[in-house]
Amino acid sequence: MSLIVQKYGGTSVATPERINAVAALALKRARRGDQLLIVVSAMGDATDDLIALAKSITSKPDPREMDVLLATGEQVSIALLAMAIKAQGGNAMSFTGAQVGIITDARHTKARILRVEAKGIRKALGEGRIAIVAGFQGETETGEEITTLGRGGSDLTAVALAAALEAEACEFYKDVPGVLTTDPRIVPEARPLPRITYDEMLEMASMGSQVLNARSVEYAKRFGVPLVVRSSFEDVKGTLIVEEEPGMEKVLVRGITYAKNEAKVTVLGVPDRPGVAAELFRALAAADLNVDMIIQDVSESGVTNISFTVTQGDLARTLEVSRGVAARVKAVDVHSDEHVGKVSIIGVGMRSHSGVAAAMFEALAQAGINIQMISTSEIKVSVVIEKTKIEEAVRVLHRRFGLETEQVELARPFITAPEEVGMLTQRMKRPAKPAVRVKARRKR
Ligand code: ADP
Ligand code: ASP
Ligand code: MG
Numbered sequence: 502m503s504l505i506v507q508k509y510g511g512t513s514v515a516t517p518e519r520i521n522a523v524a525a526l527a528l529k530r531a532r533r534g535d536q537l538l539i540v541v542s543a544m545g546d547a548t549d550d551l552i553a554l555a556k557s558i559t560s561k562p563d564p565r566e567m568d569v570l571l572a573t574g575e576q577v578s579i580a581l582l583a584m585a586i587k588a589q590g591g592n593a594m595s596f597t598g599a600q601v602g603i604i605t606d607a608r609h610t611k612a613r614i615l616r617v618e619a620k621g622i623r624k625a626l627g628e629g630r631i632a633i634v635a636g637f638q639g640e641t642e643t644g645e646e647i648t649t650l651g652r653g654g655s656d657l658t659a660v661a662l663a664a665a666l667e668a669e670a671c672e673f674y675k676d677v678p679g680v681l682t683t684d685p686r687i688v689p690e691a692r693p694l695p696r697i698t699y700d701e702m703l704e705m706a707s708m709g710s711q712v713l714n715a716r717s718v719e720y721a722k723r724f725g726v727p728l729v730v731r732s733s734f735e736d737v738k739g740t741l742i743v744e745e746e747p748g749m750e751k752v753l754v755r756g757i758t759y760a761k762n763e764a765k766v767t768v769l770g771v772p773d774r775p776g777v778a779a780e781l782f783r784a785l786a787a788a789d790l791n792v793d794m795i796i797q798d799v800s801e802s803g804v805t806n807i808s809f810t811v812t813q814g815d816l817a818r819t820l821e822v823s824r825g826v827a828a829r830v831k832a833v834d835v836h837s838d839e840h841v842g843k844v845s846i847i848g849v850g851m852r853s854h855s856g857v858a859a860a861m862f863e864a865l866a867q868a869g870i871n872i873q874m875i876s877t878s879e880i881k882v883s884v885v886i887e888k889t890k891i892e893e894a895v896r897v898l899h900r901r902f903g904l905e906t907e908q909v910e911l912a913r914p915f916i917t918a919p920e921e922v923g924m925l926t927q928r929m930k931r932p933a934k935p936a937v938r939v940k941a942r943r944k945r
Contacts (some may be wrong), residue, residue: 508659515545524585543574564609575635603639612648653714664724674733679740690905709760770833773800864901
């Protein structure tokens with residue numbers, strides 16, 4: 502008998518009808534003979550609503566009390582799902598994060614998992630029950646504090662439990678048929694991907710796609726947990742997230758993501774001497790502020806400008822810290838721009854094919870979209886552009902790399918001349934189906 506971990510997101514349990522539908526899906530699976538552990542999110546926008554409620558009381562809610570509040574969202578859905586399964590003749594038992602021993606540090610609202618005890622689950626499963634666990638929440642070592650894992654943290658709960666219990670796979674159920682080439686709300690022709698590597702998924706998740714929480718993908722890769730993303734609305738195969746396999750690099754661009762909640766900060770007139778950048782970014786890191794892209798201008802007569810991006814939510818604190826450093830190092834001023842966003846193209850094929858970045862920049866130029874900042878990794882190119890152009894850029898790039906047609910595997914190096922693009926995006930044979938690994942392999 503194999504153990505499967507399933508995770509249902511907010512959309513999949515948004516209404517009583519949806520909860521009943523999920524209960525039916527789970528029961529169908531359990532009756533096939535699999536042991537099931539289900540992790541659920543709060544219903545629909547419940548977490549957003551709770552945050553709004555807190556903000557209606559005070560603009561700076563106490564983080565400890567925020568966690569006490571936010572953890573209630575998932576507690577509602579686990580109880581309702583367990584009731585639904587029982588009402589349909591099945592057997593289920595709900596657990597909070599604390600009850601199963603999701604032990605975290607004490608960083609309220611963004612706690613990190615220290616270990617997973619998975620208490621009580623084996624027993625419940627052994628008794629033929631479906632175990633239902635509240636996502637997104639945990640408790641501190643001493644049990645004194647309720648914590649939450651950061652937005653989208655239910656995905657991490659699911660992967661962490663799958664790793665701890667050596668589940669055969671961790672399946673994510675969504676309102677889309679799988680991981681798509683891009684956000685279907687922007688490009689309706691976006692296609693489901695049969696497979697994607699952990700690294701590509703990680704880039705997509707961290708570059709703004711909402712499909713999976715980035716930390717959960719990292720965790721899955723580290724512990725070798727096979728992931729599947731599929732629909733809770735229709736019976737489709739979905740997307741398999743796996744280690745890179747031969748042939749996967751033949752697809753140049755697997756997906757396109759965007760983030761609209763970016764802000765650009767520029768420290769003007771920075772003295773160009775060793776240690777200044779270090780001082781600025783050390784101060785930001787010490788304040789737990791995550792910086793993404795960084796650009797330093799060519800220096801003129803001993804001064805330069807340093808620009809970088811942060812999320813909009815972090816902008817106020819970033820400005821505070823940057824102004825402090827600017828005053829100390831005698832920089833001239835600090836500016837910010839919230840009218841920017843980021844678009845990224847992602848694919849392991851970029852490692853072995855040249856010209857992908859050039860093709861991206863050309864396509865954006867032809868659409869009259871100005872690039873303000875660029876950053877790259879081995880398998881990703883990101884650009885910062887004006888926020889109002891984000892959706893157009895996503896559409897242009899989706900077309901440019903032929904993502905609306907069947908996944909193509911290139912037979913030869915990528916060439917960027919426009920007349921060659923048609924050739925490259927011709928339909929070709931789909932890659933052979935990968936074998937799902939049977940056991941979660943533990944790596945160090
Ligand atoms: P959940 O309810 O499980 O938390 P989310 O709402 O976080 O699910 O994520 C699914 C949504 O993410 C989809 O409805 C879709 O609109 C959006 N999305 C954005 N980019 C993609 C993508 N590349 N593939 C699939 N869905 C995407
Ligand atoms: N309910 C939480 C959120 O909306 C956690 C999750 O859904 O993963 O962020
Ligand atoms: Mg989500």
